[in-house]
Amino acid sequence: MPAETGTTKYGRAVDPVAARKALETVAHEPGAAKPDPIVVADHIVRTFGGLKAVDVGHVEIQRGVITALIGPNGAGKTTFFNLLTGFDRPDSGEWSFNGRGLNRVPAYKVARMGMVRTFQLTKVLSKLTVIENMRVGATGQKGEGLMSAMVRPLWRRQEEENTQRADSLLERFLLIKKREDFAGSLSGGQRKLLEMARALMADPELVMLDEPMAGVNPALKQSLLGHVKSLREEGRTVLFVEHDMDMVRDISDWVIVMAQGQIxxxxxxxxVMGDPRVIDAYLGAHHDSALDFEEEERILREAEAEIGHEHKETK
Structure with missing residues (x-):
């Protein structure tokens, strides 16, 4: 089991302690080179009309650690996630996973390579039961072909093994009592848990979580935090987008900050939390600069003039 060996079916043993320690030598600068990157992206650009949503020159994700991708609303975080995982295509750029290029690789093939993701708005299959959702997450199923599906002995044992693995994950994520319930009946937090558990059915090497805490009640937050940490202890790499800064401080080993599409x-x-570039990204440049007496007077006069103008318009 991955939890015992620190490996996934995709290979490499990862020591999470050594991976975190290796980060101590990394420069605290945008695009810093990592000792053992699992993802490398170069010159990724994505535009929507006249808006350049993503303009990432270079970024590397260290293997075996938890990396947070943060930034103000509209910074391009989810768009960047979509590009890396094949759900969208950039206008230009190259990126790789374990040294294998992902340009023009569709999302389902990216997942089969060991790079899976969840979504900010959960994508559970509402009209399937919880256990059926879990079975769908398994890769390499022999019964998926049209002809093989009609010959049950070909895939029966594999399905039994997948079901056992699914039940183990449902126990771990405290969803076993919901096993036969329709996924659409779950609460928002339970859907987040189901989506994370289903992602693990593929035994991935890299798990990408898009705002895992969004819409989750406080009672489930601590449970989700524990599950994310456990992914690292199993030897997996985690990259997540999050706005909850307490969560970022609590579980992340490294933080990457985006603003206006750039790192x-x-x-x-x-x-990172005390970096002036980060404060400016969230609050605007020179937000804390001191004002002299004349500047304060000018701002007050402009405000009074604006108020007076609005008062005239309302008469």
Whole structure:
């Protein structure tokens, strides 16, 4: 089992402690080179009309650690996720997973390579039961072909093994009592748990979580935090988008900050949170600059004039 060996079916043993320690030598700068990157992206650009949503020059994701991707709303985080996982295509750029190029590789093939993701808005199959949702997440199923599906002995044992694995994951994610319920009947937090558990059916090497805490009640947050940490201890790599800064500080080993589609800062959580570039990205440049007396007077006059103008218009 991955939890015992620190490996996935895709190979390499990963020591999470050594992986975190290796980050101590990495420069705290955008695009910093990592000792053992699992994902490398170069010159990724995605535009929508006249808007350049993503413009990433270079970024590397360290293997075996938890990396947070943060930034203000509209920074391009989810779009970048979509590009890396094959759900969207960039205008230009190259990126790789375990040294294998992913340009023009469709999303389902990316997942088969060991790079899976969840979504900000959960994508459970509402009219299937919880256990059926879990079975769908398994890869390499012999019964998926039209002809083989009609010959049950060909795939019966594999399905039994998949079901056992699914039940084990449902126990782990505290969803076993919901096993036969329709997925559409689950709460928002339970759907997040189901989506994460289903992602693990593929035994992935890299798990990408898009705002895993969005819409989750406080009672389930701690449970989700524990599950994300356990992924790292199993030897997996985690990359997640999140707005909850307490969560980022709690579980991330490295933080990458996006603003206006670009990577503006990188580093450990404590270092990044105090970086002026990060503060400017969230609050605007020179938000804390001191104002002299004349500047304060000018701002007050402009505000009073605006209020007076609005008062005249309302008469």
């Amino acid at each position: 503006v800062a990188e580093g450990p959580p404590d270092s």
